[in-house]
């Protein structure tokens with residue numbers, strides 16, 4: 001895949017604070033890349049460097065193989081959509097869409113053609129004569145996307161575009177952004193702290209912490225094979241349960257041991273040999289545990305239901321198991337009174353094992 005955006009050894013400091021240090025990232029042509037991380041991790045800073053709104057302290061940025069590190073934002077072939085919409089309040093929707101094109105001296109018929117196309121794609125035709133104050137939040141954000149769309153740019157940059165919208169509108173517009181990407185096939189770089197947006201929209205997610213990309217992979221890999229405990233804990237709701245213990249050898253095979261309980265590691269494909277005595281953390285997602293009601297006669301993995309949280313389609317159980325608290329997802333129709341004894345079985349093929357010291361996946 002040809003690269004659309006390449007970031008080489010990018011550094012940026014605010015005074016003595018290094019927000020980004022020698023960051024490298026290649027974004028493919030037509031790719032939807034999501035920069036995901038909690039507040040302050042540097043994702044907006046990175047996006048603003050690509051947009052040309054911040055000057056890097058070091059490194060280079062290429063868009064379509066052209067070094068744009070020192071180019072003005074308007075000369076980079078990018079369109080940016082902000083959380084705050086950034087529309088001109090005194091202009092109509094139509095004027096908001098056309099203004100940049102008029103400044104660039106585009107012929108009038110071409111401007112009209114582009115506005116009609118954007119209005120059609122984003123279903124804002126009936127709103128063209130209104131001012132931003134006469135629009136809902138979702139409609140304003142559509143106009144803001146339209147403004148990037150009419151410029152016919154190579155790369156769309158989105159900075160938390162859905163954060164100001166209520167939950168229902170957020171999920172509706174999320175689907176529309178996905179549809180937009182499917183039909184336009186432009187490169188899109190999208191900043192968010194919302195893991196659902198990241199998992200649903202991205203071709204690849206770059207998950208960031210303290211200015212460093214922790215893992216860059218497709219959503220399925222990020223979810224099922226997190227590279228370290230930070231990624232594992234950040235993605236998934238409720239979070240992966242972490243059980244601290246160690247590797248012991250039983251019948252010539254390594255097993256995970258915690259608080260007097262053994263977990264067979266059959267089915268787990270470790271990248272390195274599991275030496276007895278190694279301190280490790282077993283990570284288990286709520287939907288990868290099977291809850292059996294026939295507790296009688298079962299030896300290991302006895303657990304007790306502590307709390308149940310019915311969520312309609314799912315029922316979330318908080319269990320006590322081997323001195324740990326563990327969340328488990330079962331079908332909504334399966335109800336459990338607090339105090340019920342159950343027996344658990346684990347699918348180790350879907351579990352994660354981390355080194356307790358480095359917190360890296362084994």
Ligand SMILES: Nc1ncnc2c1ncn2[C@@H]1O[C@H](COP(=O)(O)OP(=O)(O)OP(=O)(O)O)[C@@H](O)[C@H]1O
Pocket residue numbers: 014017019037038039040041042043044045046193
């Ligand atoms: N103009 C500035 N001067 C000094 N420090 C700044 C400035 N802008 C950002 N920072 C710092 O840089 C770090 C990264 O900020 P950035 O806005 O990129 O984070 P973010 O991950 O996008 O967070 P958020 O989701 O809250 O916007 C933060 O620690 C922030 O305090």
